[in-house]
Amino acid sequence: MLGLGVERLRGDMNRLLALLFHQGVLDEQFLQLQQLQDESSPNFVSEVVNIYFQESEKLLRNLRSLLMDREFSDYKKMGVHLNQFIGSSSSIGAKRVRNVCVAFRVASEQNNRLGCLRALELLEHEYCYLKNKLHELFQGRDQWEVANECFGKFE
Template sequence: MLGLAADSLRADMNRLLASLFHQGVLDEQFLQLQQLQDESAPNFVSEVINIYFHESEKLLRSLRTLLSEREFSDSKKIGIHLNQLMGSSSSIGAQRVRNVCVAFRAASEQDNRAGYMLSFSRCFPTI
């Protein structure tokens, strides 16, 4: 019984991953991350993803705070946060988040505050 349930769960996970790859949410870097998981570290991928979510949430909150300041002037700090988010997203294969960061950075380099505030709120509405 347990073997059938595990097989069913594995099949569901494979379908979900295939869908995420097809939608452009994940890229091949995620597959490389999965290859690092073995018997000595059976929860490696989930631990890395949990760290990514935790750190990304902090970065996004910091970005929202910086962007909501009336006297917005710290574009260097925004760039640092974006670079961190882009780097960590790239390292786990979160392609869509990385692409959003690239677009957000382009808007910020053009000093288009209204444009990047709008794109930020559309991409990360709950942060």
């Protein structure tokens, strides 16, 4: 009975991960990140992703702050923030977030304030979607590990 629950959780996690790849939310870099996780660092991926989220939220605040300044003209500073966002998104396999950042950077290189505002809105949307889905994935993984551990005790 418990085994079915464990298998259902594992199946749900695999389906969610497959969906995120199919939608282009994640790319193969996320799989490479998962391969770095082992018994000596069982929470490696979630720790790296949590650091990414903390840094990304700072970058989003900085980008919004720059764009909300009526006297804004420092598109190079915006480009620096976007380059950081692109790099960190690439490192965890956040493909759609990275792609939006690239488009955002193009708008900033063209000093296109309206394009930057639109890109920021899209970036915030993609970022929130990624964060919610990865939270869901890690929550499912935690449940699976607990259930698998408990089930293993009864085998």
